[in-house]
Amino acid sequence: MNPIADPRALLERLFRVAVRRAQPSETLAAHLPPAPKGRTLVLGAGKAAGAMAHALEAAWPEGAPMSGLVVTRYGHTPPRPKGLPERIEIMEASHPVPDEASRIAAVRTHAMTRGLCEDDLVVCLISGGGSALLTLPVAGLDLADKQRINRELLESGADIREMNCVRKHLSRLKGGQLAAACWPAQVVTLAISDVPGDDVSVIASGPTVEDATSCRDALGILARYSIAVPEAVHAALAEGKLETPKPGDKRFARNSVHLIATPHESLLAAAEEARRLGMETRILSDDIEGESREVGKVHAALARYALRDGNSRTSPLLLLSGGETTVTVRSQPAGSLRGRGGRAGEFCMGLAHALQGEPGVWALAADTDGIDGVEDNAGAFVMPDTIARGRGAGLTLADHLERNDAYGYFSALGDLFVTGPTHTNVNDFRALLIL
Incomplete structure (x- = not known):
């Protein structure tokens, strides 16, 4: 079976390999x-x-x-x-x-x-x-x-x-x-x-x-x-x-x-598994910090560059990163609903917003403890049709970003990544698959 045939399942598999290394x-x-x-x-x-x-x-x-x-x-x-x-x-x-x-x-x-x-x-x-x-x-x-x-x-x-x-x-x-x-x-x-x-x-x-x-x-x-x-x-x-x-x-x-x-050891385990499955793999860093949505934008830029450079590759490319980003919660007008979500979800919103439906990019961002912030999900998936499906559901990604509402956005799309507690914690895991 070709593992690339189901990018979402492949990304989940790599997450679980990373978590297993930290048990x-x-x-x-x-x-x-x-x-x-x-x-x-x-x-x-x-x-x-x-x-x-x-x-x-x-x-x-x-x-x-x-x-x-x-x-x-x-x-x-x-x-x-x-x-x-x-x-x-x-x-x-x-x-x-x-x-x-x-x-x-x-x-x-x-x-x-x-x-x-x-x-x-x-x-x-x-x-x-x-x-x-x-x-x-x-x-x-x-x-x-x-x-x-x-x-x-x-x-x-x-x-x-x-x-x-x-x-x-x-x-x-x-x-x-x-x-x-x-x-x-x-x-x-x-x-x-x-x-x-x-x-x-x-x-x-x-x-x-x-x-x-x-x-x-x-x-x-x-x-x-x-x-x-x-x-x-x-x-x-x-x-x-x-x-x-x-x-x-x-x-x-x-x-x-x-x-x-450590985060580095878990990323190495995921990279080794990806290479075994035939993917070119690069670990960007295991200690990336900064505003989650801005880090998402940077990853989107790297993915776009990799897509432009795709003619020089003979296999899919996987980009891995870790670290601990931050979320500055925006103040909301009186009476408005406060958003829900954590660092991983905020990263995914920033990534999707920057990619704007770029074909050939799939991503998973999740906290390795299984809990993104205070919610019941570990993180979320981003796919080429994330924004299009959001629009079809009556959602505006920019509005959810403004309210720090990653949970509401990805929940409506069925794209939350839920694992339950993993019983370890080596911080953020991010994987971008570029086909």
């Missing part, structure tokens, strides 16, 4: 430390935390004691493998905006660090989403404040580094503070990267990694995006009282970090 069950065991003389405590947070906990339980030596707690997003705990003993408790909480369960999980996590000694080992399982799932606000900031600040950051167009800089300085666990609380125990962090450049200090706001950002940086970001914090918290930031542990802090001398899955 903790495939990668975690190779990075485990030896069992310690003392006790082993497991702590963690993120959309992949449940799957990481299961993988750790399966790989840990029989008879070696282990206990702990991790927190993942609601609905993201995978089924427990048959016969696997439960040694790590899995809690669920809200993402991307924290809730009371996020706070309770953080309080319990912090309490578990008490009494650790040099003979103990703390294994921290960290993946994207941990910033919201593990929320322990600084003094003067309550949960409602954190929820508002989170929402405003998410809608501001701030990139992930800016958002997490603020989050670190408004938390008692982020920005290395969880690892500092574990001192003098050994801390081994096993992380799945969902951030451009695989900067471990940014993944889940770096709870086990020294933080080079400052209170001054956080204040600058808050001012840049006009986000208010309570007066007492603003004063504490201005005075440097909410500073995080910095590089060189002795409490990190026995710590190590291992990336068990």
